[in-house]
Amino acid sequence: MSAKLARRDHRAAWLFLLPVLVVILLVAVWPLARTFYFAFTDAYLDDPSVYSIVWFDNFIEVLNDRSWWVAVRNTLVFTVISVAIETGLGLAIALLLNAAIPGRGLARAAILVPWAIPVVVATKMWEWMLNDQFGVINKILSGLGLVDHGIAWTASSSLIMGVVIFVDVWMTTPFMVLLILAGLQLISPEIFEAADVDGIPAWKRFWSITLPMLRPAIGVAVLFRVLDALRMFDLAYVLAASNENVMTVSIYARDRLISFQELGVGSAASTWVFLLVALVAIIIIGVLRLDRAAGT
Amino acid sequence: MDTATLSRPLRKPSSFHRAKRRIVRGLQIFALLLVLVYTLFPYYWAFVSSTKQGAALYHSALVPALDFTYYRQLIDNPIFMGSLLNSAYVAVCTTFLSLVIGVSAAYALGRIEFPQRRAVLMIVLMISIFPQVVVLSGMFELINWFGLFNRPSALILTYLLSTVPFTTWILTTFIREFPRELEEAAIIDGCSHFRILTKILLPLMGPSLASTGILAFILAWNEFLFALTFTLTDENRTVPVAIGLIAGTSRYEYPFGQIMAASVTVTLPLIAVVLVFQRRIVAGLTAGAVKG
Amino acid sequence: MASVSLHAVSKSFGTHAVIQGVELQIDDGEFVVFVGPSGCGKSTLLRIVAGLVAPSSGIVAIGGDDVTDVPASRRGVAFVFQSYALYPHMSVARNIGFALETLGMARDAVSQKVLGVARMLKVDHLMDRRPRELSGGQRQRVAIGRALVRQPEIFLFDEPLSNLDSDLRMEMRLEIARLHTELKTTMIYVTHDQSEAMTLADRIVVLNQGRVEQVGTPQQLYHAPDNRFVAGFIGSPRMNFLNVSSRQEGEVAVLTGAGNLSLALTTGDAQSGIAEIGIRPEALRLVAEGEGRIACILERVEDLGHEHFGYCRISDGTVWVIRLPQAPLPDRIGKPAGLDFAGSAVYAFAADGRRVAVGAGHVAEGPQP
Numbered sequence: 001m002s003a004k005l006a007r008r009d010h011r012a013a014w015l016f017l018l019p020v021l022v023v024i025l026l027v028a029v030w031p032l033a034r035t036f037y038f039a040f041t042d043a044y045l046d047d048p049s050v051y052s053i054v055w056f057d058n059f060i061e062v063l064n065d066r067s068w069w070v071a072v073r074n075t076l077v078f079t080v081i082s083v084a085i086e087t088g089l090g091l092a093i094a095l096l097l098n099a100a101i102p103g104r105g106l107a108r109a110a111i112l113v114p115w116a117i118p119v120v121v122a123t124k125m126w127e128w129m130l131n132d133q134f135g136v137i138n139k140i141l142s143g144l145g146l147v148d149h150g151i152a153w154t155a156s157s158s159l160i161m162g163v164v165i166f167v168d169v170w171m172t173t174p175f176m177v178l179l180i181l182a183g184l185q186l187i188s189p190e191i192f193e194a195a196d197v198d199g200i201p202a203w204k205r206f207w208s209i210t211l212p213m214l215r216p217a218i219g220v221a222v223l224f225r226v227l228d229a230l231r232m233f234d235l236a237y238v239l240a241a242s243n244e245n246v247m248t249v250s251i252y253a254r255d256r257l258i259s260f261q262e263l264g265v266g267s268a269a270s271t272w273v274f275l276l277v278a279l280v281a282i283i284i285i286g287v288l289r290l291d292r293a294a295g296t
Numbered sequence: 297m298d299t300a301t302l303s304r305p306l307r308k309p310s311s312f313h314r315a316k317r318r319i320v321r322g323l324q325i326f327a328l329l330l331v332l333v334y335t336l337f338p339y340y341w342a343f344v345s346s347t348k349q350g351a352a353l354y355h356s357a358l359v360p361a362l363d364f365t366y367y368r369q370l371i372d373n374p375i376f377m378g379s380l381l382n383s384a385y386v387a388v389c390t391t392f393l394s395l396v397i398g399v400s401a402a403y404a405l406g407r408i409e410f411p412q413r414r415a416v417l418m419i420v421l422m423i424s425i426f427p428q429v430v431v432l433s434g435m436f437e438l439i440n441w442f443g444l445f446n447r448p449s450a451l452i453l454t455y456l457l458s459t460v461p462f463t464t465w466i467l468t469t470f471i472r473e474f475p476r477e478l479e480e481a482a483i484i485d486g487c488s489h490f491r492i493l494t495k496i497l498l499p500l501m502g503p504s505l506a507s508t509g510i511l512a513f514i515l516a517w518n519e520f521l522f523a524l525t526f527t528l529t530d531e532n533r534t535v536p537v538a539i540g541l542i543a544g545t546s547r548y549e550y551p552f553g554q555i556m557a558a559s560v561t562v563t564l565p566l567i568a569v570v571l572v573f574q575r576r577i578v579a580g581l582t583a584g585a586v587k588g
Numbered sequence: 589m590a591s592v593s594l595h596a597v598s599k600s601f602g603t604h605a606v607i608q609g610v611e612l613q614i615d616d617g618e619f620v621v622f623v624g625p626s627g628c629g630k631s632t633l634l635r636i637v638a639g640l641v642a643p644s645s646g647i648v649a650i651g652g653d654d655v656t657d658v659p660a661s662r663r664g665v666a667f668v669f670q671s672y673a674l675y676p677h678m679s680v681a682r683n684i685g686f687a688l689e690t691l692g693m694a695r696d697a698v699s700q701k702v703l704g705v706a707r708m709l710k711v712d713h714l715m716d717r718r719p720r721e722l723s724g725g726q727r728q729r730v731a732i733g734r735a736l737v738r739q740p741e742i743f744l745f746d747e748p749l750s751n752l753d754s755d756l757r758m759e760m761r762l763e764i765a766r767l768h769t770e771l772k773t774t775m776i777y778v779t780h781d782q783s784e785a786m787t788l789a790d791r792i793v794v795l796n797q798g799r800v801e802q803v804g805t806p807q808q809l810y811h812a813p814d815n816r817f818v819a820g821f822i823g824s825p826r827m828n829f830l831n832v833s834s835r836q837e838g839e840v841a842v843l844t845g846a847g848n849l850s851l852a853l854t855t856g857d858a859q860s861g862i863a864e865i866g867i868r869p870e871a872l873r874l875v876a877e878g879e880g881r882i883a884c885i886l887e888r889v890e891d892l893g894h895e896h897f898g899y900c901r902i903s904d905g906t907v908w909v910i911r912l913p914q915a916p917l918p919d920r921i922g923k924p925a926g927l928d929f930a931g932s933a934v935y936a937f938a939a940d941g942r943r944v945a946v947g948a949g950h951v952a953e954g955p956q957p
Contacts, residue, residue: 004657005642009408012489016404017416019397020464027457028423031434038433048437093331101324103332109574110335116570117339118518120536121559125342128552136341170338175581182582224425231427234520238540250429250521257432258525267433274430281425477673480640481734485687486661499677 032274038267045261058268062256068269070244071252072276074161078236078248079229082165082172087222089169090176095210097177098184108181115174119234126167127239130154157245164236164246168229176221183217184210219288226284230277249273339563346556366557375530376558379538382448383517383562386534390455390516391509397456398463398508399501403493405464406471407479417468424461428521431457439526446528454522459512466511469583470504471497507580510573514566535562590651590664590741590774591616592637597646599632599798606632607643608798614776614791616651619768621785622778624795625821630778631746633795637776638744639663650742663742666735670747672727674719674734681706681715684733705737725756732767745777749784761787782822786810794818816941819866825897827866827935828908830882834862841936841946846904847882847927853936854947862946863939871933872910874898880926884908887922891915900927 039058043051062068093111097104114122129136130153138150153163187210195205233250240246242255253273257266344360346367370376404410405417435454444450474497482492523534530538539558542551570577592614599607606629614620622630635641636648639660648656655663674683682689685702706712709729719727728748735743745764749757765788768775779785785792786806794801794809794817801821802814813819819827832845841860843851851865874886884900887907896912910927936944 005639005659006409008659010410013404013408013410013413016400016408016489016493018400020401020420020460023397023456023460024419024423026438027435027453028426028431031431031438032426034434034437035430035432045436096324096327096331099324101321101328103325103328107328107331108578109571110332112570112574112577113339113567114335116514116566117563118520118536118539118566120518120520120540121342121563122338124539124555124559125338128345128556129338129341131552134552170334174335178578178581182578227425231429233429234536234540237524238520250427253429254432254521254525263433270430270432273427277425277427475671475673477669477671478675480635480638480660481667481669481673481675482686483640483660484638484665484667485734485738486690491690496675 035267035270038263039271041264041267043263045257045263045266048263051264054264058265059272061265062269062272067244067247068249068252068272071247071249074246075230075232075248075250075276077161078165078168078232078246079226082168083222083225083229085165085169086173086176086225087218090173090180090221091214091218093173093177094180094184095206097181111174111177113174114171115178117171119171120238122171123167123235123238126163126170127154130163154239157243160240160243160245164239167239168232168235171235172225172228176225179221179224180214180217183214186217187213223281223284223288227277227281230280231273249276339560339567342556343560346553346560348553366553367561369554370557370561376535376538378531379533379535380562382532383534383536386448386451386455387513387516389449389452390459391513393452394456394459394463394512395467395505395509397460398467399493399498399505401464402467402471403489403497406468407492408489417465420461420464424458424465426457428457432521432525435522436525445526446532448527448532448534450526451519451523451534454526455516455519458519459515462515463508463512466508466580466583467501467504470501470508474500503576503579504583506573507576507583510569510577511580513569517566591649592742592774592776593649594633594637595647595649597633597636597643597648599629599636599641599644606798607636610646610798610800612793612800612803614774616774617772619775619777619788619790620793621789621791622776622793622795623780623782623785623821624801626780628795629798630780630795634744634746634776634778637742638665638667640667664740665742665744666738666740667744668731668735668746668748670750672719672731672751674727674730676719679716679718680711680722680730683719683730684737687734687738701737702733705733708736709733724752725760728752728756728760729763732764736767741774743773743775745775747779748777750779750781764788782824786822792822794821796821813935813943815943816864816866816937819935819937819943823868825869825909825911827868828872828906828910829864829866829937830902830906830908831864831904832862834860836860843936846906847884847902849882851881851931851934853931853934855936855944856947857944860936860944860946861938862936862944864937866935866937867908867929867933869897869909869911871929872908873928874900874910874912874916875926875928877924877926880928882908882927884925884927885923886916886920886925889915889921900925 038048040053040055041051042054042057097108097111117125130138132138132150132152132155135150135153137153138147141147142150151159153159191209191213192205195209200209231250232248233254236246236248237251242251242259249269250273253266253269256262256269260266344358347360347363348357349361349363349365401420405413439445439450439453442450442453444453478496479492482496487495518536519534520536520540523537524540527533527537533541535558539555539562542555542558592612594610594612597607597610598605610633622633624630632641636643639655639658643656646656647654650663650665675686678686681699681702684705685698688698688701702715703712706715709732711726711729711733714722714726714730719730722730731748748764749760752760761784764777768788777784777788789806791803791805792809793803796817802809802818804812809818809822813822816829820829830845830847830849832843832849832851835842835844836855836858839854839856839858841853841855841862843849843853843862843865845865853862855862873880877883882902884902886898887901888899889912890897890899896915898910898912898916900908900910902908908927934946936946938944
């Protein structure tokens with residue numbers, strides 16, 4: 001029987017997979033397991049070897065912390081609003097770049113710039129442009145007579161979440177544009193030609209042809225972006241350190257863990273973050289699947 | 297007669313359509329210019345600001361003053377130059393390791409039929425969406441065991457968490473695009489799996505490796521959370537952390553000139569790479585997502 | 589000895605059975621063509637012989653030895669792919685010599701052998717070119733060269749000519765035939781093009797839905813198909829079919845059908861169960877209305893220059909093709925006509941597709957008014 005030939009192939013496959021499996025075990029599975037384990041202990045970071053098991057105390061402590069719920073709310077607000085804006089803006093720019101206009105090649109390259117810039121750098125650049133006294137944005141606004149004195153964008157507790165979302169939109173819309181553009185290019189131009197010949201108006205063409213055919217591409221892009229936004233750390237941290245108005249769950253967990261040295265509670269908070277992300281991922285993937293089933 | 301009017305609606309004169317087309321075209325070009333300003337102006341402004349000294353920084357003249365004092369200060373600053381080197385070292389090593397590990401895994405996942413193939417792919421995909429903060433405690437312990445705390449090499453190890461699943465996934469989709477017959481021909485010619493990978497596929501994968509490598513490099517170059525957590529002292533920092541931690545004595549003396557100069561310096565190589573390899577980057581980004 | 593035999597070979601991908609219980613014996617030096625519609629499993633069967641696809645069950649033997657578990661490279665086979673599958677990053681010379689290089693043969697010996705093969709195939713002036721710099725025909729020759737250099741016991745061809753335009757296809761077909769005459773090696777050739785099958789093959793294997801429908805020489809398949817599938821598949825334009833109802837009168841089956849058909853055939857069997865008849869286009873003659881055996885309307889005539897095809901609609905809607913020696917007068921088109929044929933040209937099939945042997949001593953009647 002030539003199951004023998006197949007078995008030889010299977011052995012080869014595992015051999016080629018060996019390095020990646022070692023890496024996954026070492027830097028993903030093992031640390032994850034340790035995090036889960038520490039979450040049940042009262043360990044401190046200065047000496048993690050001394051601890052006792054406290055079962056679910058840490059999990060309950062996190063849930064009883066008002067700051068945790070503020071962080072959850074911030075994270076969800078940030079994720080929903082920024083991904084929604086990015087999707088709309090990304091779709092608009094992708095449609096624009098897909099049209100045959102002079103200079104679109106240049107624009108396609110330019111759109112990659114915000115995406116490639118480190119988050120820290122982008123944050124600093126916008127922080128400078130949004131500076132209340134010397135920022136170019138306030139200068140332009142007062143020059144246009146829209147405001148009489150500079151707005152303290154990053155200092156005001158009511159505006160800072162808006163700033164975080166705005167900068168995130170600037171940085172990550174390119175990713176949306178690229179994925180949607182790739183989806184657009186998968187659509188055969190003949191379909192649009194057929195719609196043209198049939199005299200279908202532009203808005204209807206967009207609504208009944210372009211958008212339904214882009215659904216898979218947009219779905220995947222939204223999934224990636226949502227999962228990325230839920231773990232956002234660097235942007236809010238660099239802009240406002242631990243300012244409660246923009247503290248995300250990642251910042252909260254790291255603060256407990258590193259700044260307060262609470263290995264046990266910090267791990268419990270991390271575990272909650274993990275569960276939150278997993279839950280959202282399952283929901284989104286479920287919704288995408290349902291869509292696909294309904295489409296066929 | 298109804299059918300005749302349906303197939304031939306009232307025609308407007310050609311000049312009407314020409315004018316309409318021109319207006320649409322004009323609006324499109326205007327929108328395109330807006331997009332260009334939106335994406336490029338912040339970077340341009342950072343450059344302009346970085347070449348202004350003293351009080352000029354606070355005047356919003358749109359042209360650069362081309363005074364490179366801040367850049368000279370950066371070059372003379374051993375801490376900053378050290379963090380540049382650290383970043384380069386960490387990013388290059390991470391990229392190289394992730395490509396080697398990724399290609400090997402991608403060959404198995406893309407080319408060999410084995411029962412657990414889908415399961416392995418799903419695990420790889422799941423790890424790439426992990427929030428990094430979740431492994432922070434365990435990773436801390438791991439790095440202490442290896443005695444790597446506060447060493448740039450620690451970052452290479454931790455970055456593999458995000459780059460390896462990513463390179464594996466993208467390279468798998470790239471490898472699948474090669475025609476199966478090419479590999480069958482090699483099998484008939486007596487090649488082992490290893491020889492197929494090294495002699496047939498790898499020489500053909502230059503562009504795919506470039507796409508994937510650039511993405512992994514950018515990911516490693518820009519990482520912040522692990523770099524902030526696992527390095528303590530200035531001489532071991534990477535550039536993003538160094539810039540993130542530049543601070544003035546008070547809010548009004550915030551050294552924006554220096555920060556902008558550092559930002560431009562750090563980003564310039566990335567932007568050059570991005571503009572040169574634009575097509576390859578787009579290919580890499582979309583290979584993972586669209587066909588996945 | 590390089591005979592090939594397949595015993596009870598089956599292959600399924602998941603629940604989809606691609607090959608179902610194939611039994612086949614191919615003799616040493618024979619040129620066998622696998623032919624069948626797309627998706628019939630002919631390429632998979634070839635890959636099972638090569639060792640590129642492992643059968644789900646069954647035994648593959650080459651030269652009398654069971655090779656079911658032997659890897660492809662040790663089976664002494666060479667494979668010419670549909671896409672040629674030349675290594676794009678290697679020169680022509682290295683493409684041809686790569687198998688020998690892999691075996692660890694000395695560099696000089698390799699280049700000598702490569703040169704010999706390249707001369708034989710007239711590609712020795714292209715040795716340093718890359719595959720993308722070659723024309724389709726040249727690529728094809730290099731692909732054959734790569735197979736040839738290994739001095740295989742069996743050549744396997746997977747639709748090697750389907751990517752060439754028709755002139756070149758003819759030329760390469762002759763080249764492959766010449767190669768077989770010179771080398772006398774066993775060759776298995778997969779194609780969906782029946783003219784390639786008819787001209788190249790010693791024997792043809794007709795495959796349909798993973799099963800062998802019939803194995804035989806081109807003449808046998810054309811003149812004595814085992815079943816309706818083979819009868820319809822071999823021959824171009826294909827055989828004309830008509831549903832009939834039959835009434836058995838001893839050893840004579842009386843058949844009636846559309847177009848006022850009424851036909852009596854001797855069957856040698858009291859239970860023939862004939863459900864369908866078939867007649868090849870070249871066995872039909874166009875006659876005047878009311879004459880011949882079937883009434884029809886001549887709908888269209890296609891003029892191909894050297895030959896003409898008439899399309900005749902019979903009363904149940906079936907369209908029959910007829911090969912005409914010369915174009916009929918234009919005023920006959922669209923008018924009723926008759927079709928005549930010799931009784932010996934009739935093939936009869938049972939409801940399950942099996943061919944029913946009918947005697948030449950038939951009783952014929954003209955169309956009824």
